[in-house]
Amino acid sequence: MTSRAQILDAARRLIGRDGWDKLSIRRLAAELGIGTMTLYHHVRDKEDLQLLLITEYADQIPQPDLPGEPRERIIATATLIHDALAAWPWAAEVLTADGFVGRLGESVWMVESIVAGAIDHGCTPEQAVHVFRHIWYYTVGEILVRAHSAQQPADAARPADREPLFSGLDESRMPRLVAVGDQWRTLSAQDTYSQGLRALVDGLLAQATPET
Amino acid sequence: MTSRAQILDAARRLIGRDGWDKLSIRRLAAELGIGTMTLYHHVRDKEDLQLLLITEYADQIPQPDLPGEPRERIIATATLIHDALAAWPWAAEVLTADGFVGRLGESVWMVESIVAGAIDHGCTPEQAVHVFRHIWYYTVGEILVRAHSAQQPADAARPADREPLFSGLDESRMPRLVAVGDQWRTLSAQDTYSQGLRALVDGLLAQATPET
DNA sequence: GACATTTCTCGTACGCGTACTGAAAGTACA
DNA sequence: TGTACTTTCAGTACGCGTACGAGAAATGTC
Numbered sequence: 080m081t082s083r084a085q086i087l088d089a090a091r092r093l094i095g096r097d098g099w100d101k102l103s104i105r106r107l108a109a110e111l112g113i114g115t116m117t118l119y120h121h122v123r124d125k126e127d128l129q130l131l132l133i134t135e136y137a138d139q140i141p142q143p144d145l146p147g148e149p150r151e152r153i154i155a156t157a158t159l160i161h162d163a164l165a166a167w168p169w170a171a172e173v174l175t176a177d178g179f180v181g182r183l184g185e186s187v188w189m190v191e192s193i194v195a196g197a198i199d200h201g202c203t204p205e206q207a208v209h210v211f212r213h214i215w216y217y218t219v220g221e222i223l224v225r226a227h228s229a230q231q232p233a234d235a236a237r238p239a240d241r242e243p244l245f246s247g248l249d250e251s252r253m254p255r256l257v258a259v260g261d262q263w264r265t266l267s268a269q270d271t272y273s274q275g276l277r278a279l280v281d282g283l284l285a286q287a288t289p290e291t
Numbered sequence: 292m293t294s295r296a297q298i299l300d301a302a303r304r305l306i307g308r309d310g311w312d313k314l315s316i317r318r319l320a321a322e323l324g325i326g327t328m329t330l331y332h333h334v335r336d337k338e339d340l341q342l343l344l345i346t347e348y349a350d351q352i353p354q355p356d357l358p359g360e361p362r363e364r365i366i367a368t369a370t371l372i373h374d375a376l377a378a379w380p381w382a383a384e385v386l387t388a389d390g391f392v393g394r395l396g397e398s399v400w401m402v403e404s405i406v407a408g409a410i411d412h413g414c415t416p417e418q419a420v421h422v423f424r425h426i427w428y429y430t431v432g433e434i435l436v437r438a439h440s441a442q443q444p445a446d447a448a449r450p451a452d453r454e455p456l457f458s459g460l461d462e463s464r465m466p467r468l469v470a471v472g473d474q475w476r477t478l479s480a481q482d483t484y485s486q487g488l489r490a491l492v493d494g495l496l497a498q499a500t501p502e503t
Numbered sequence: 504g505a506c507a508t509t510t511c512t513c514g515t516a517c518g519c520g521t522a523c524t525g526a527a528a529g530t531a532c533a
Numbered sequence: 534t535g536t537a538c539t540t541t542c543a544g545t546a547c548g549c550g551t552a553c554g555a556g557a558a559a560t561g562t563c
Contacts, residue, residue: 103519114542116521121540125520175439187465195467204471213429213487220432227387253399255407259416275425275491278498282490292511292559315549326513328551333511337550 083131086111086121090132099169104128129173136167137186145192150284153196156189157214157276164218168226171219201288210283217279221272293325295343298333302344311381316340341385342394348379349398357404362496365408368401369426369488376430380438383431413500422495429491433484 089110094102104125108115122128140163145152164171183190190211197207250257301322306314316337320327334340352375357364376383395402402423409419462469 104521105519116523116543117541119521175435187468191465191468194471198467198470204467207467208471209483209486212483213490216432216436216487217425217429217491218432219436220428220430223387223435224428224431253403255410255416255419256399256403258410259406259420271421271424274421274498275428275495278425278494279429279487279491280494281497282492282494283487285493286486286490316551317549328514329512331551 083121086118086128087131087135090128094132099167102129126173133170133173134184136170137163138184140186140189142188149196149200150280152199153193153210153214153280154273154276156192156196157218157280158273160189161218161222161272161276164222165225168222171222171226175219175223197284197287200284202284203287206287210280210287213279213283214276217275218272221275293323293329293333295333297323298330298340299343299347302340306344311379314341338385345382345385346394346396348382349375350396352398354400361408361412362492364411365405365422365426365492366485366488368404368408369430369492370485372401373430373434373484373488376434377437380434383434383438387431387435409496409499412496414496415499418499422492422499425491425495426488429487430484433487 086107090102090107093107093110097106104118105115107128108118111118118128122131140159143155143159145155164174193211193214194204194207197210198204202210298319302314302319305319305322309318316330317327319340320330323330330340334343352371355367355371357367376386405423405426406416406419409422410416414422
């Protein structure tokens with residue numbers, strides 16, 4: 080008999096050894112020493128398998144002491160989500176479904192934390208849901224875009240990507256881009272997320288409670 | 292001899308007929324009546340083929356009269372990008388690479404427009420680049436998440452996704468989520484993007500020019 | 504015209520995800 | 534004990550992206 084726990088263990092072993100892009104139904108079955116089709120009796124889909132792995136991953140994130148200030152609590156929680164995804168960008172690709180919320184398991188506290196922060200700041204429940212949604216959009220976008228662009232240096236064979244962007248631009252038509260020039264690439268990407276997140280949260284909270 | 296134009300035509304025909312998820316190298320070759328591997332002499336990759344299609348799609352978007360007010364110009368341009376992607380969400384999945392900017396072809400004016408708006412508003416070039424970047428993150432995230440969740444109803448077979456979210460939540464631990472309840476699903480998603488975009492832009496511009 | 508070089512064409516093959524069949528082997532319950 | 538159900542697994546099949554390498558065709562050069 081093969082149990083769910085054994086499967087997930089083997090999957091983690093496989094991912095740890097060969098990377099998450101090498102995870103396949105066939106390889107996992109081989110790792111377990113069982114037939115390929117047997118796996119489909121424990122797991123509906125490859126996506127289902129991935130969701131199980133992600134749920135476990137998310138559940139393992141410890142719930143930290145969050146600041147009492149609503150705005151700071153929202154930002155801290157979002158950053159936590161972001162960091163977790165950044166450490167495993169593959170999860171973001173799978174989680175790009177709204178249904179993910181139902182799969183969160185123990186780690187719903189992240190959603191609760193952000194929604195609660197928004198409500199405590201004076202948002203209506205509807206606005207609070209929107210706040211979470213917008214933060215989620217922004218976070219997923221940042222992770223996915225960065226994960227992809229970080230992959231680029233791997234295949235440095237493409238010469239078009241190596242030369243400065245906007246090289247053959249007509250200065251009369253695109254004056255600002257020409258002025259920006261190579262600054263595009265050389266930006267430190269470290270605090271980018273934090274910056275955008277703060278702007279977004281400030282904007283959202285200001286929108287929701289204009290009198291403040 | 293097979294030309295690039297013929298390939299792209301056939302690809303568009305195929306996508307129009309069977310949907311963009313049915314586009315495959317093999318089917319495209321069959322549509323053209325040529326061998327599968329022949330395609331690889333005109334196109335490096337499947338991704339390359341997709342980027343060609345997207346470039347053409349983007350180039351075809353007409354450049355409208357944009358408002359003179361910097362903030363409004365930024366929002367109008369971002370909305371344009373968003374609408375274009377929403378009409379063809381598949382493009383967003385492919386474009387999730389920073390290198391996309393080099394592939395924009397004629398439609399760089401969108402980037403120029405946003406960067407120019409930010410600079411006109413008082414941002415430094417570096418800040419302006421960040422403004423575009425954040426808007427891009429948010430837009431891509433919104434498109435990808437929404438595209439995925441819109442696909443969900445297709446396979447309504449999964450019962451777990453049908454029942455109300457957060458059903459079995461412990462009220463004492465997740466009070467806010469329980470309070471929000473089913474509002475999660477019933478939100479009108481129409482103006483969501485516009486709302487979040489405005490919040491983000493306002494936050495970004497306020498961050499860049501705090502004295503205003 | 505003869506040759507070399509580049510460009511184009513395509514068959515074969517590998518690994519992948521996944522569906523279907525059919526048949527063993529184990530377990531549960533009568 | 535027999536019977537029904539679940540779990541396991543091999544085999545086969547389909548379509549996918551694409552690496553390899555062998556030919557065909559076009560093009561340039563003398």
